[in-house]
Amino acid sequence: DAGVIQSPRHEVTEMGQEVTLRCKPISGHNSLFWYRQTMMRGLELLIYFNNNVPIDDSGMPEDRFSAKMPNASFSTLKIQPSEPRDSAVYFCASSLSGAQPQHFGDGTRLSIL
Amino acid sequence: TQLLEQSPQFLSIQEGENLTVYCNSSSVFSSLQWYRQEPGEGPVLLVTVVTGGEVKKLKRLTFQFGDARKDSSLHITAAQPGDTGLYLCAGRKNRDDKIIFGKGTRLHILP
Numbered sequence: 001d002a003g004v005i006q007s008p009r010h011e012v013t014e015m016g017q018e019v020t021l022r023c024k025p026i027s028g029h030n031s032l033f034w035y036r037q038t039m040m041r042g043l044e045l046l047i048y049f050n051n052n053v054p055i056d057d058s059g060m061p062e063d064r065f066s067a068k069m070p071n072a073s074f075s076t077l078k079i080q081p082s083e084p085r086d087s088a089v090y091f092c093a094s095s096l097s098g099a100q101p102q103h104f105g106d107g108t109r110l111s112i113l
Numbered sequence: 114t115q116l117l118e119q120s121p122q123f124l125s126i127q128e129g130e131n132l133t134v135y136c137n138s139s140s141v142f143s144s145l146q147w148y149r150q151e152p153g154e155g156p157v158l159l160v161t162v163v164t165g166g167e168v169k170k171l172k173r174l175t176f177q178f179g180d181a182r183k184d185s186s187l188h189i190t191a192a193q194p195g196d197t198g199l200y201l202c203a204g205r206k207n208r209d210d211k212i213i214f215g216k217g218t219r220l221h222i223l224p
Contacts, residue, residue, distance in 0.1 A: 004155070042216035043156070043201065056211055091155050099208050101146070104155025 002026070004105035006092050012111045018080040021108045024073055025094030033102060034067055034077050035091040043091070049075065050098055082112045116140060117204055117215035125221040129191055134218040136202030137184045143207055145185050147176055150199040150217070192222045 005024040013019060025032045033048040047057040052069045060067070064083070069075040079086055089109050093102040118137045126132055136145070144163045148156035160169050162178035162185065169176045173196075175188040189196055201217045 043214040045211055045213075048211060093155070098211075099205070101158045101161065102212070104157070106154050 004092055004094050004103055006090075006105035006108050008108060009106065010109045010111075012113065013082060014113050015083055016081045017112075018078065019082045019086075019110060019112075021077040021090050021092075021110070023075045023077070023092030023105060025075070025092070026103055027073065029094035029096055029103070030072075031095045031098045031100070031102075032069060032075050033093040033095075034075070035093065035104075037089045037091060037107070046077070048098070055098070084112045086110065087112050116213050117202055119200075119202055119215040119218050121218060122216070123219045123221075125223060126192060127223050128193055131188070131190050132192055132220070133186055133188045134200055134220070135184065135186050136204075136215055138204065139183065140204075140206060141182050142204035143182070143210075145178055145182075145202060145204045146212070147185070147187055148201040148203060150201060151197075156199075156201055192220075194222045194224050196220060197222050 004026055007022045031050050034046040035043050036046055037043045044059055046059045047067045048055055049069045065079055067077045087110055089107045091104050091107045093104040095102045116138055120135050144161055146161045147159045149159055150156040160176045165180045165182045167178045173190045177186050199217045199219050201214055203212045203214045205212050
């Protein structure tokens with residue numbers, strides 16, 4: 001069975017550029033989560049969706065970050081404009097419902113030069 | 114302030130030794146989970162504990178939830194190189210709350 005699929009796996013870009021990260025959750029899962037992982041701060045929840053609706057975006061660092069879930073099988077996390085401090089590994093996870101165990105993708109390693 | 118404190122941050126031991134890592138909080142959690150994350154991959158759920166005092170075993174791994182549901186431990190018996198990874202604990206205060214992760218214990222088992 002396919003797990004959570006994220007793309008790209010790696011992204012290197014210059015500061016000021018727009019970055020779009022993509023996620024395909026496990027089919028049938030109703031909840032989707034975006035996380036950011038750094039050595040300093042660990043794994044932080046940025047935003048999560050339930051049935052394609054954003055439920056909690058309190059973890060989104062600032063207005064440069066936005067996330068969408070246009071349908072049950074696709075979500076994007078966009079950073080515009082990107083800054084060096086956005087460099088991190090970004091994970092997408094999905095679950096059957098908000099309270100169920102989460103299944104993580106393999107992440108996107110983002111480097112902003 | 115980190116809601117879930119994990120210790121130690123790093124641990125490097127020889128194959129065959131036993132070890133325990135800890136996850137502590139001043140808050141009560143309705144459930145707590147342990148994940149293992151290997152380089153280049155996302156975290157993978159190992160276990161969920163929900164009852165104070167609960168003990169769960171997964172082969173050589175033993176997980177315990179504290180009686181007061183504020184802390185948890187993971188004990189590994191006869192560690193093997195395949196146990197190497199980042200061990201994350203994650204808790205949920207109430208059933209419908211978002212999950213909160215600790216920073217993890219990075220474990221390295223030397224062959």
